[in-house]
Amino acid sequence: MGVEIRESPVSDAEFEAMKEFVHDYLAASVENEKKGGRMRWYPWHSAEYRFNHILNVVDLAEQIAREEGANVDVTRVAALFHDTAKLEAEQDVHAEVGAQIAREYLLSHGDYPESFTEQVCSAVRDHSYRGDLTDLPLETQCLIEADVLDKVGANGTALMLLRMGYESRSHMDAAEMVGRVIERGEDAQERIESETARALVHRRLKRARWFQEWLEMEVAEMDSATPPGDMTTGVGDD
């Protein structure tokens, strides 16, 4: 096939072009849905939210890949494409469809080594895998860990509070809703394998717990989702 193996097959300019492609793909998916008449209620149904989530996952996945010795280019390109199909395909097939989109893009832009394309596509395809992360290549593992991380911590909390508005909930539900973010962080802690992601989850979980404590300290009748006496998560040792 005459493919040349380069150290880092994706230049900054190529990565920027991929970003633009993914951004436009998401925007077009929403545009097409509108024509089909489906209502989108939640902020995470918007192209803006999804693209921002993708950028967060790219940053996190890159950081984890670098620390853990995974192939950084494979990981960041897979992270960029992982949710491209999220707004056009059903949840259970969005990973598979996303992998097809990534494959078509990589085959028609530039001269990427076949092994690179295969690794990127398999990471995108498997990013919804629910089993043990050690079953998967390190790059896929980094992507899944990054994807989970974006939903816990301060950002996950902000999104949950935004959701309350969409569900016409009062601010008195805030502690309970933040409690859900904390539970999600605790589940993530169970699932995550790498030391880098473990440290990141720990820090993010702490932030969500602080927020819950602060709410309870400031709002007289806020229901505590934390058992009394378990208010030991200090502020400032992040």
Ligand SMILES: [Fe+2]
């Ligand atoms: Fe995602």
